[in-house]
Amino acid sequence: MTLPLLEAHDLQLNFGSIRALDHVSMALWPGEVLAIVGESGSGKTTLLKVLSGSESPDHGQVLYRDPELALHDVHAMAAPRLRALHRSDWGFVQQNPRDALRMGVSAGGNVGERLMAQGARHYGSIRSSALDWLREVEIDPQRIDDLPRTFSGGMLQRLQIARTLATHPRLVFMDEPTGGLDVSVQARLLDLIRSLVSRLGLAVILVTHDIAVARLLAGRILVMRRGQVVETGLTDQVLDDPQHPYTQLLVSSVLQA
Amino acid sequence: MNGYNFAYLDEPTKRMIRRAILKAVAIPGHQVPFGAREMPLPYGWGTGGIQVTAAILGADDVLKVIDQGADDTTNAVSIRRFFSRVAGVETTTRTRDASVIQTRHRIPETPLRDDQILVYQVPLPEPLAKLEPSRAETKQMHALADYGLMHVKLYEDIARFGHVTISYDYPVMVNDRYLMSPSPIPAFDTLKMNRMPALQLFGAGREKRIYAVPPYTTVRPLDFDDHPFALIRAPHACTLCGATNSYLDEVVTDDRGGRMFICSDTDYCADRRGDAASEGDAA
Numbered sequence: 183m184t185l186p187l188l189e190a191h192d193l194q195l196n197f198g199s200i201r202a203l204d205h206v207s208m209a210l211w212p213g214e215v216l217a218i219v220g221e222s223g224s225g226k227t228t229l230l231k232v233l234s235g236s237e238s239p240d241h242g243q244v245l246y247r248d249p250e251l252a253l254h255d256v257h258a259m260a261a262p263r264l265r266a267l268h269r270s271d272w273g274f275v276q277q278n279p280r281d282a283l284r285m286g287v288s289a290g291g292n293v294g295e296r297l298m299a300q301g302a303r304h305y306g307s308i309r310s311s312a313l314d315w316l317r318e319v320e321i322d323p324q325r326i327d328d329l330p331r332t333f334s335g336g337m338l339q340r341l342q343i344a345r346t347l348a349t350h351p352r353l354v355f356m357d358e359p360t361g362g363l364d365v366s367v368q369a370r371l372l373d374l375i376r377s378l379v380s381r382l383g384l385a386v387i388l389v390t391h392d393i394a395v396a397r398l399l400a401g402r403i404l405v406m407r408r409g410q411v412v413e414t415g416l417t418d419q420v421l422d423d424p425q426h427p428y429t430q431l432l433v434s435s436v437l438q439a
Numbered sequence: 440m441n442g443y444n445f446a447y448l449d450e451p452t453k454r455m456i457r458r459a460i461l462k463a464v465a466i467p468g469h470q471v472p473f474g475a476r477e478m479p480l481p482y483g484w485g486t487g488g489i490q491v492t493a494a495i496l497g498a499d500d501v502l503k504v505i506d507q508g509a510d511d512t513t514n515a516v517s518i519r520r521f522f523s524r525v526a527g528v529e530t531t532t533r534t535r536d537a538s539v540i541q542t543r544h545r546i547p548e549t550p551l552r553d554d555q556i557l558v559y560q561v562p563l564p565e566p567l568a569k570l571e572p573s574r575a576e577t578k579q580m581h582a583l584a585d586y587g588l589m590h591v592k593l594y595e596d597i598a599r600f601g602h603v604t605i606s607y608d609y610p611v612m613v614n615d616r617y618l619m620s621p622s623p624i625p626a627f628d629t630l631k632m633n634r635m636p637a638l639q640l641f642g643a644g645r646e647k648r649i650y651a652v653p654p655y656t657t658v659r660p661l662d663f664d665d666h667p668f669a670l671i672r673a674p675h676a677c678t679l680c681g682a683t684n685s686y687l688d689e690v691v692t693d694d695r696g697g698r699m700f701i702c703s704d705t706d707y708c709a710d711r712r713g714d715a716a717s718e719g720d721a722a
């Protein structure tokens with residue numbers, strides 16, 4: 183049987199009197215897309231930060247299993263190792279691509295940076311890899327030398343995805359990747375993410391407030407409210423037959439919209 | 440007078456600087472912070488280099504000071520006079536007669552020996568500063584030898600111009616570990632640093648950093664396998680001595696566009712011409 187890629191055990195985190203994470207446990211298997219849904223303030227973004235190591239819990243553990251099956255306690259790792267992990271096995275797609283991209287560096291340079299950080303030293307192959315990735319995310323390869331500031335919002339997000347995937351991570355964290363985009367742009371981006379994720383066999387932890395996004399991309403869903411996981415299971419099951427009143431409310435508000 | 444001490448700095452300060460130098464030599468290319476002192480010269484005049492020189496100078500040393508390759512600029516003359524006054528050391532303009540050479544912006548053409556020390560004046564010690572303004576972030580990058588960002592800069596140059604356009608202060612990897620600024624020497628001089636028999640010390644006064652390249656250490660300019668570092672030199676011979684392998688300065692000779700190319704290293708040029716002037720002591 184396959185072992186989980188990432189496990190969290192009994193995570194607790196308080197911000198003053200607010201329980202941001204209240205006894206949260208989860209597991210993610212290789213190649214699986216897990217959506218963490220909830221309203222703002224539910225703790226979903228905090229959970230993503232704790233899972234990816236950028237925020238430490240007051241209590242509990244996050245364990246990452248590397249390709250050699252060795253387990254690593256994400257919060258006990260030395261900062262350099264965690265950073266190296268973020269640049270190799272892991273990737274992160276932020277809601278605002280401007281936070282992740284270097285806006286003064288060409289599209290090709292942005293895609294190539296992670297490759298170069300990993301030691302790629304052949305200009306020609308870095309460039310051809312950048313061209314491949316631009317095509318992969320449906321950006322005209324002719325724009326390889328253009329600065330991101332000349333790109334539309336949807337293109338910027340696709341460029342961020344290309345930059346993240348260029349080093350073939352196994353696990354990608356996504357924080358509201360389609361947030362702030364027009365509906366039609368969102369739809370195209372979701373299709374792209376879905377096809378890339380399935381073709382590359384990526385494991386993804388996706389944070390979204392949008393049930394429709396979770397339904398389209400995620401095999402499994404975890405519903406959060408006030409720092410607690412109120413319901414979890416296969417996405418279709420949870421959304422078609424929600425058990426918890428809060429999930430029922432979330433689903434019905436989507437239906438109304 | 441009570442205030443006098445050999446080579447201007449007091450002994451505790453010199454010991455502090457020597458400790459920084461030893462640490463720098465032990466970790467080639469790594470920037471070591473030091474408690475820089477105020478010097479009687481303004482920043483930009485090589486106060487970092489002067490403090491390093493003051494800390495290593497002994498009574499038997501022979502000092503040469505160059506600025507852009509020349510011994511006779513105001514900057515070079517001031518520093519040389521300073522040390523001949525505060526340390527009473529012998530000074531010279533001849534590269535081969537010097538035991539300590541303090542330099543701004545050049546490496547002498549005459550190959551240096553293992554009984555010589557080259558002290559560089561450094562304005563901006565952090566090679567990543569232009570690309571990443573956060574000092575905490577650049578510190579991380581050095582700790583992890585994570586220099587992808589510098590390669591991004593080279594990538595951008597090649598993508599835009601077909602070649603790397605850095606002609607001064609070309610970033611180098613020292614001992615295959617640390618990315619280092621060689622100070623604003625021309626890219627032409629970069630290869631002279633590699634496996635140089637002389638100890639190379641770098642002092643940045645304003646930024647309070649010292650770093651070093653010990654003798655015979657590997658220094659490699661950053662490049663790509665398929666775009667290797669290339670020497671850039673004006674395609675001329677020196678008008679005065681005929682040298683075809685030295686770094687040249689372009690000199691305007693009249694107001695009708697007349698110009699000539701001469702060696703930037705004045706001692707090297709004079710030596711090649713057998714010029715007696717090069718034997719004199721400018722101080």
Ligand SMILES: [Zn+2]
Pocket residue numbers: 677678679680681682685701702707708709711
């Ligand atoms: Zn000459």
